[in-house]
Amino acid sequence: MANFTPVAAIVGGVLVGLAAVLLWLANGRIAGISGIVGGLMTPQRGDLAWRFAFILGLAAGPLLYAGLGGAVPAVEVTPSIPLLVAGGLLVGYGTRLGGGCTSGHGVCGLARLSPRSLAATVTFLVAGLVTVFIARHALGA
Amino acid sequence: MRPLSSAFAAGLLLGVGLAVSQMVNPAKVIGFLDVAGAWDPSLLFVLGGAVVAATIGFGLAGRLTATPLFAEAFRSPTSRAIDLRLIAGSALFGVGWGLVGLCPGPAIAGFGLAPGSLALFVAAMLAGMGVFSLSESLLMQRHPPRSA
Structure with a gap:
């Protein structure tokens, strides 16, 4: 855990949360980047x-x-060009089909205690963990 | 102008938060997703800090006012369905996230810092969103939703 930066992570996270509150309070909108x-x-x-x-x-x-x-x-940014394109397409299409990303489902949805957003967050976290495991360890890339 | 200023300020604050927490660096995100490697739990603390702050803030906002300061109404998400679209979409997103270490927020925030490194990913992400919107509108034309 050599790269672990807990203080910066919590401080930055709180700022992200406050940004979501500001957009909600002022504009009445959920700060979901993929939706915006x-x-x-x-x-x-x-x-x-x-x-x-x-x-x-x-x-x-x-x-x-x-x-x-x-x-x-x-x-x-280390991935090859084909991986960058594939990743971008999957992130763009997937977040729209699933109705949200890390900010919309992960931050705002969990803060609103939405079971739908919890299901989405668990799904993309598990998919991300499995993808990195396969790419880095199973395939040895 | 006020709703535009507040939207800009919210984006700015979110961008600062992603920079402070280092989430604009895809390598940092991959470090979190790589539990079998040199695991870096930072992302979990970012998410935790954000969720706690937003939970408190949303709660206070609800008590403070019935309408947003610069808009007519709060636009709460209406869908509550946990269906195939939600799970399949989130799974596809997670695979793309794992391949590169970027999700939409950090991709755009990082684009400000390193446009050359992120232009291709952002373009592909926008294309993916465009494909979704296009397929939705084609689907609507062929199978218009029946009125109840």
Whole structure:
């Protein structure tokens, strides 16, 4: 557990939770990234601007933190190009079919005590664990 | 402008949280998913911190006001079904997450930091979402939902 960073994890996690509360309290929306991004693909009048504003903020957040002197981690992307494409397609399609991702089901759904979100969260966690086990250990990649 | 400012601020705060917690680094996420390797439980603490803060915050928000500050109504998710779509979709997402170590939030937050490394993944993710929306609208045309 050499890379374990519990304090940064809890502090960052609390900020993520507060961001979800802010979007709920101010805009009445669930902070599910896949839903917010996916909603851009079925555009409805008056429903696009807040999505773009949120996404812009999300991309700017780490830059702001770096600008304030925060220790921003390296973004280490090691998979091959075919794996990146396959992973992206699966994440995009899967989160839309399942109605949420780590933020929507994992953070907001669990906080709202939703059994549906608990089922989704357990499913993608197990699928992720099994995938990494097969890729790293069974196939020895 | 106020709903746009608050949406931007919420995105910004979420992005800062993902940077502080290092979740913008896919290697950190893979470190969590790799229980048989040098396991790094950090992601569990991120999720725990976020869920506890959101549980308290949602509860307080509900007592504070019946409507959002800058919108007409709270948009609660309506579906409660635990069905094949939920499980199959979440499983496909989990496989993609395990292959690369990226889910939608960190992919977009990380894109701000390292656009060159993440452009391909983000493009593929958007394409996957587009395929879903397209298949849904085709399905709706062929089999319109019957009114009860």
